[in-house]
Amino acid sequence: MSASVNDAVHVEKRLNRAMGRAIADFDMIADGDTIMVAVSGGKDSYTLLHLLRLLQKRAPVDFTLKVVNIDQGHPGYPAETLRSFMRSEGYDFRMVAEDTFSIVTEKVPNGKTFCSLCSRLRRGILYRVATELGCNKIALGHHRDDILQTLLLNLFFAGQLGAMPPKLAAEYGHIVIRPLAYCDENDIQRYAEAQAFPILPCNLCGSQDNLQRKIVGRLISDLDATHPGVKASMLAALQNVRPTQLLDRNLWTSLGISFAQESEADRKLVGAARLLRLSQEA
Numbered sequence: 001m002s003a004s005v006n007d008a009v010h011v012e013k014r015l016n017r018a019m020g021r022a023i024a025d026f027d028m029i030a031d032g033d034t035i036m037v038a039v040s041g042g043k044d045s046y047t048l049l050h051l052l053r054l055l056q057k058r059a060p061v062d063f064t065l066k067v068v069n070i071d072q073g074h075p076g077y078p079a080e081t082l083r084s085f086m087r088s089e090g091y092d093f094r095m096v097a098e099d100t101f102s103i104v105t106e107k108v109p110n111g112k113t114f115c116s117l118c119s120r121l122r123r124g125i126l127y128r129v130a131t132e133l134g135c136n137k138i139a140l141g142h143h144r145d146d147i148l149q150t151l152l153l154n155l156f157f158a159g160q161l162g163a164m165p166p167k168l169a170a171e172y173g174h175i176v177i178r179p180l181a182y183c184d185e186n187d188i189q190r191y192a193e194a195q196a197f198p199i200l201p202c203n204l205c206g207s208q209d210n211l212q213r214k215i216v217g218r219l220i221s222d223l224d225a226t227h228p229g230v231k232a233s234m235l236a237a238l239q240n241v242r243p244t245q246l247l248d249r250n251l252w253t254s255l256g257i258s259f260a261q262e263s264e265a266d267r268k269l270v271g272a273a274r275l276l277r278l279s280q281e282a
């Protein structure tokens, strides 16, 4: 086996393992589900689709996949590239034409980012199409790095502590799932390259370099490069929340907390500090 093939096999295994853990942790897929996989033509959604198909073959539960792409009316959108890929792979595929491009370019002021309005419009269309296709779940391709970036975006620019839910009860009774929630974006990138997915770049926001998301993405990646493990620690933190160490009074109320309990470790630290002070005073 050549080095690159070997590498691709390892990447696929890692992605499968990470996706399997997320699916199990959040009980994302059940017997009889019909899952609509939203494919934008980017590396993340192609990877999600392929991994779900692999899972479908070996999973003990029986579920159906339907693939949907929205042709948002971007000039020069290479719809046929995607159609022929889906045909050649034998996916149950539907392309829905909805001109959100005109709305976004008309409504978003110059210099502002398109993605927020664009993705909200797209989400609404996906919910509608999921109902039409009889899908009870919608799978989106957001991965670990998207989740970490959202955490920092909320922290730095929205005054909120929150990321992206791996599983969400959405409007109209659908459940949105993010099976790649634990997957590393670098692995997804390598997998997409190894599989030679025909990537369709977004020609609407592709030129917007100063997006806050890109800035926090670079920040996290730089930190992780100089302090390996930062991304893993951030993800672990999201799974290890200490509500009493936060300042959200509503959260305290909903948890029935009136004051924070000092932990055993805190008590030991305070005790050690007291002993040290006494020995210095003696």
Ligand code: SF4
Binding pocket: 114, 115, 116, 118, 119, 202, 203, 204, 205, 206
């Ligand atoms: S990347 Fe492009 S298609 Fe996706 S939300 Fe942003 S503007 Fe819309």
